[in-house]
Structure formats: structure tokens, C-alpha cells
Amino acid sequence: MSKTEIEGRVWVLLDGRGALIEDIDTDQIFHNAYLHLTDIKQMGPYALGNLEGWKDFPAKAKPGDILVAGRNFGAGSSRQQAVDCFMALGLAAILAPSFGAIYFRNAVNSGLPVLRSRALEGIVREGKLVSGDKIKVDGLSGRAEIAGRAVTFEVVPMSRVQADILAAGNLFLFGRMLQKSGRP
Amino acid sequence: MGQTILEKIIQAHTADEVRPGAIVWLDLDIRSARDFGGPNVVKHYEREYGGLPPDPQRTFFTFDLCAPACSLKYADNQQLCRNFARKHGLTVFDVDRGVGSHVFIEEGLAVANSTVVGTDSHMNILGAVGSFGQGMGDVDIAFAFRTGRTWFEVPPTVKVVIKWRPGPSATAKDLTLFVLRELGTSALANKAVEFSGPAVRDLTLAGRITLCSMVTEMAGIIGFVPEHGPALQEEVRALSGRPYQPFQADLDAVYDSVIELEASGLGPQIAEPPSPTQVKEVAALKGLPIDSGFIGSCTNGRTEDFVAAARILKGRRVKPGVMLKVVPATRRVYEELLGQGILRALFEAGAIIINPGCGGCAEGHAGLTGKGEVQVSTGNRNFPGKQGQGATYLASPEVVAASSVLGAIAGPEDVP
Numbered sequence: 001m002s003k004t005e006i007e008g009r010v011w012v013l014l015d016g017r018g019a020l021i022e023d024i025d026t027d028q029i030f031h032n033a034y035l036h037l038t039d040i041k042q043m044g045p046y047a048l049g050n051l052e053g054w055k056d057f058p059a060k061a062k063p064g065d066i067l068v069a070g071r072n073f074g075a076g077s078s079r080q081q082a083v084d085c086f087m088a089l090g091l092a093a094i095l096a097p098s099f100g101a102i103y104f105r106n107a108v109n110s111g112l113p114v115l116r117s118r119a120l121e122g123i124v125r126e127g128k129l130v131s132g133d134k135i136k137v138d139g140l141s142g143r144a145e146i147a148g149r150a151v152t153f154e155v156v157p158m159s160r161v162q163a164d165i166l167a168a169g170n171l172f173l174f175g176r177m178l179q180k181s182g183r184p
Numbered sequence: 185m186g187q188t189i190l191e192k193i194i195q196a197h198t199a200d201e202v203r204p205g206a207i208v209w210l211d212l213d214i215r216s217a218r219d220f221g222g223p224n225v226v227k228h229y230e231r232e233y234g235g236l237p238p239d240p241q242r243t244f245f246t247f248d249l250c251a252p253a254c255s256l257k258y259a260d261n262q263q264l265c266r267n268f269a270r271k272h273g274l275t276v277f278d279v280d281r282g283v284g285s286h287v288f289i290e291e292g293l294a295v296a297n298s299t300v301v302g303t304d305s306h307m308n309i310l311g312a313v314g315s316f317g318q319g320m321g322d323v324d325i326a327f328a329f330r331t332g333r334t335w336f337e338v339p340p341t342v343k344v345v346i347k348w349r350p351g352p353s354a355t356a357k358d359l360t361l362f363v364l365r366e367l368g369t370s371a372l373a374n375k376a377v378e379f380s381g382p383a384v385r386d387l388t389l390a391g392r393i394t395l396c397s398m399v400t401e402m403a404g405i406i407g408f409v410p411e412h413g414p415a416l417q418e419e420v421r422a423l424s425g426r427p428y429q430p431f432q433a434d435l436d437a438v439y440d441s442v443i444e445l446e447a448s449g450l451g452p453q454i455a456e457p458p459s460p461t462q463v464k465e466v467a468a469l470k471g472l473p474i475d476s477g478f479i480g481s482c483t484n485g486r487t488e489d490f491v492a493a494a495r496i497l498k499g500r501r502v503k504p505g506v507m508l509k510v511v512p513a514t515r516r517v518y519e520e521l522l523g524q525g526i527l528r529a530l531f532e533a534g535a536i537i538i539n540p541g542c543g544g545c546a547e548g549h550a551g552l553t554g555k556g557e558v559q560v561s562t563g564n565r566n567f568p569g570k571q572g573q574g575a576t577y578l579a580s581p582e583v584v585a586a587s588s589v590l591g592a593i594a595g596p597e598d599v600p
């Protein structure tokens with residue numbers, strides 16, 4: 001399986017009323033009290049540590065799981081830790097209708113698959129996607145399906161750069177490949 | 185096909201085709217890291233590359249979040265960056281200088297039509313002087329230190345026309361909060377914006393900084409205010425020592441959408457926690473007791489902001505039991521305030537005068553809020569936990585000053 005094909009069990013970030021949580025900012029993802037941590041291996045236990053209702057996420061999540069969040073996920077600061085903490089947990093991908101611009105770049109550059117899908121709001125509202133479901137996403141074609149439910153939806157296909165960085169591992173490794181090939 | 189302002193700046197910094205949605209390789213004129221993010225930039229850089237960053241004249245550190253360091257971790261982090269900078273002869277705008285993005289304007293480094301990146305999500309404040317500033321993470325910045333470029337997806341541009349001429353009781357901050365109330369975090373998400381119309385045409389540089397800084401809270405990429413008169417041109421030239429000749433959009437530039445806002449009769453505005461978009465009239469919250477006030481941050485830390493506060497505080501007293509913290513954005517602002525007697529007026533009114541930087545906005549050197557504390561702040565964010573455990577309300581310097589005198593949320597006209 002190539003890195004742009006992703007399969008895993010989802011966690012749908014819902015609030016107390018059962019709606020997708022929107023505008024989750026980087027402080028809620030990785031609180032600034034732990035910003036001094038620089039070793040990525042130590043960051044997992046703090047993922048979503050400041051998000052009401054989800055503070056136990058690190059204990060529940062397993063490597064290979066996929067996070068589904070509401071629009072504007074990762075708003076706010078430029079802190080890389082808000083990406084790294086999910087890498088530390090071994091998440092396979094994050095899906096959201098939209099992301100904070102800096103957060104999206106940070107995730108791409110670190111090699112964490114992030115995918116945008118407007119369709120999520122509808123299928124979550126209609127109860128077609130709930131925590132524990134297994135989904136399969138092809139990041140290049142943009143096709144996604146929910147296992148056992150005969151439900152498909154679309155994600156914005158990864159850009160060439162995003163797929164290339166993902167294939168290389170991260171921005172640094174991608175940069176080295178470019179250098180070898182004489183670009184950019 | 186015509187181009188918008190951002191498209192023109194990007195085009196001047198890339199050989200690739202520029203159109204919304206395209207990904208280009210963007211040349212970066214200024215690359216920087218601050219005391220937050222900086223240590224990881226250094227670690228990435230040394231692990232991945234090592235040696236001297238190829239463009240030392242265009243590579244900087246700015247220490248502003250915690251200045252001087254008030255915790256061991258910040259002290260260590262700053263020293264790590266300092267040592268790296270010394271080793272390679274890079275310039276550090278150290279803990280004495282103030283908010284990095286503002287220092288870049290004052291130093292003539294962030295000029296119109298330039299590209300500037302740093303580990304600061306409010307680097308897009310530089311749109312106020314026509315520069316494409318962008319906050320980025322530490323991986324991006326370490327890559328930029330080495331290569332001087334990065335990949336960038338050209339965002340679509342939205343035009344926001346604000347019809348209204350500022351009356352005496354509405355400030356640039358009130359206008360900014362009004363735009364946040366109207367547009368929330370959706371309309372401009374991942375887009376560039378050009379503000380125009382009578383409400384913004386006459387904004388001073390400080391007012392433009394206030395508006396552009398909060399494009400981040402609107403989830404936008406960057407904001408520009410292209411219309412300006414000779415007064416602004418002179419103001420920018422006097423401050424930065426560089427001429428001000430920003431690109432203008434082509435007449436046939438293509439916009440994602442044009443949004444018209446009608447802001448007549450706008451009065452003082454205030455954003456309730458937990459979100460900068462939760463904006464109300466100050467009158468609606470009038471009388472809510474406060475514990476502290478804060479005037480400063482990259483959003484309202486210019487000389488003009490403190491002069492406005494001093495107009496209310498001069499000859500009056502901060503209500504006993506309320507603490508008012510004053511943090512100029514930069515050393516240069518501090519000096520101007522000293523020269524004009526503004527700091528004395530604020531001091532005599534009971535304010536705590538703190539050295540320049542971000543303190544009071546982030547968890548930095550101006551202290552934190554405690555559980556149950558109610559703070560009125562001129563900053564740009566009131567997310568839970570950002571300045572401590574208290575509740576932060578966002579407003580103009582005038583509203584913070586008036587509220588501090590009365591010990592409760594109030595507008596300037598409420599002060600007897």
C-alpha cells in the first residue's frame with residue numbers, strides 16, 4: 001500500500017451535543033504548558049489534552065487510527081507540536097472539512113497525511129460515520145469509503161507536493177531528493 | 185489575466201505560474217525564528233544541514249514572547265538560539281527589542297512587496313505595509329534557513345469593501361472586531377483579503393496593523409489595505425527609512441468574491457471569551473466587573489494606541505484593586521512614549537509599565553491570569569488558556585483604559 005492510500009479506524013471528534021467540533025485551536029490540541037517538550041516521542045500523551053471531552057484520547061487511540069474533526073482544525077499558533085503529538089501516537093491521517101493554513105502546512109511537511117473533505121459535515125450529521133467505523137481513503141484520487149456501510153464520499157485530492165513530501169517522508173527528505181535531481 | 189496584490193508579490197518571487205490553487209516555489213526575502221519555535225528550528229537545522237545558513241544577512245532571530253525570560257525553559261531556549269546565531273554571525277533582535285514583526289517594519293526589513301516568514305502566526309501583520317508575511321512551523325523555517333524558499337499554495341483573494349467613515353467613538357480595533365463579528369472564521373478561511381472602502385482608506389499605520397493582525401483570527405492568509413494617501417506613505421517612510429510603494433491590484437484582477445460590509449453608526453466593540461469572533465457592543469456588557477486590563481500586543485502596541493489610552497487615563501486613576509498592564513510593542517515605541525510623557529501619565533494613573541514584547545498576550549513576561557480573573561485586553565486572542573486561566577475580553581485601548589478606571593467594562597464615554 002502506498003502512503004497516499006490510507007485505511008483505519010476513525011475517531012470522530014464530537015461535542016456533548018453530538019456535533020463535529022469546529023475551530024479546534026492548537027492550544028486545545030497541544031497545550032502551551034508542554035511547549036518545552038522537543039522530543040516527539042514524549043508528545044503523544046498530551047494530544048488533545050486541552051479539549052473538553054477528549055482529554056483521554058491518547059489512552060484510547062491506537063497506531064493507524066484516523067482522526068475526523070470539524071472545520072478549521074488546527075487554528076491558531078504555528079506550533080509544530082500540535083502535529084507531532086499525533087505522529088507520536090501513530091495516527092494514520094487527519095480528515096476535516098478545512099484546516100488552519102499553518103497547521104495544514106506543518107502536517108504536510110512532517111509527513112502526516114491531512115485531507116480536506118466538505119462531505120464530512122453531512123455524513124457525520126446523518127450518522128453515516130461514527131467513531132469505530134473503518135474507512136479507506138485514496139489521497140490521490142480523492143475517493144473515500146466507509147467499510148460495511150456502502151457509503152462513499154470525496155476528499156480533496158492531495159497536491160503533487162503533498163504526495164511527494166509524503167512519499168519522501170518529510171520536507172527535509174523531499175528537499176534532499178530535489179537537490180539530487182537538480183531542482184528546485 | 186489581471187492579478188491581485190498577493191498574486192503580484194508571489195509572481196515577483198517565483199518562476200512558476202501564479203493562479204489561485206497553484207503550488208509555487210516561493211523565494212523568501214527574510215527568514216526568522218523567535219524564542220518560540222526557534223530552538224526547534226536550530227535543532228532541525230543542525231541535524232539536517234549544519235554549517236552556516238547560506239544567507240546570513242536575511243536570516244534572523246527575534247525574542248519577544250518571554251522577554252527577558254521568566255522561566256528556565258525560555259532562558260535555555262533563547263540561549264540555544266543565541267549561541268547558534270553567534271556561531272554563524274546571524275543577527276538576533278534580542279529580548280530588549282520587542283515584537284519581532286514590528287521590529288522588521290521599523291528596521292526596514294519588511295518592506296512593501298517583500299516576502300517574510302517566521303515562527304509567528306501573526307507574521308501576516310506585515311500586510312499592513314504591503315509585505316507578504318507568513319507564520320510557519322519549525323520544519324518549514326529550518327528548510328527556509330537552508331534553501332531560502334518554500335512551497336506555497338496560492339490562495340484566492342477576497343475583496344472586502346467596508347462602507348463607513350470612522351466616527352469619533354469607533355477605533356480601528358472596533359472596526360476589526362466588527363469585521364470578525366460579520367465574517368467569523370469562514371468567509372476568509374485560507375484566503376487572502378484586500379480591504380477597501382471609506383472605513384479603511386484613512387487608517388493610520390497603527391490602525392492598519394490592528395486590522396491586518398487579526399486576519400489570523402479570521403482564519404485568513406494575509407490582509408492588505410491598498411488604498412492610502414500621502415500621509416501614510418510618509419508615516420511608513422519615517423518609521424522604516426524605506427520608500428512605500430506597494431503593488432496595487434490590476435483593474436481586471438480576479439477575486440474569489442467581493443463582500444460589502446455596512447458599518448455605519450459603529451460604536452465600541454468587545455469580544456467575549458472563548459473566541460475573538462464572539463463580538464458584542466461594549467454597551468451590552470457594560471458594568472461587568474474586571475480584575476485586570478492589558479494594553480499592548482502586536483495588535484495594539486503602537487505609540488498611537490498608548491496615546492489614545494492616555495487621553496482617558498491622564499489625570500484619572502485606575503480603580504483600586506484593578507491592575508492595568510502596559511506593554512509597548514517595541515523599544516522604539518517605548519522611547520517615543522517616554523519622550524512624549526505618555527509613560528509618566530500612565531504611570532501616574534496607576535498602570536504597571538512593562539518592557540516591550542508579547543508579554544500580556546501570550547504567557548510571557550507580563551504575568552498570567554488566575555482562575556476566575558476577568559481581564560480586558562487589547563490583544564487578539566481570548567482562547568481558553570492563552571493568557572492563563574482567567575477570562576479575557578478583547579477591546580480597544582480606549583475601552584481597556586475606561587474599564588480600568590471604572591473597574592468594570594465600559595466605553596470611553598462612560599468615564600466621568
Ligand code: SF4
Pocket residue numbers: 248249283304305306481482483541542545546563564
Ligand atoms: S503579541 Fe501575541 S499574537 Fe502578537 S506576536 Fe506576540 S504572542 Fe503572537
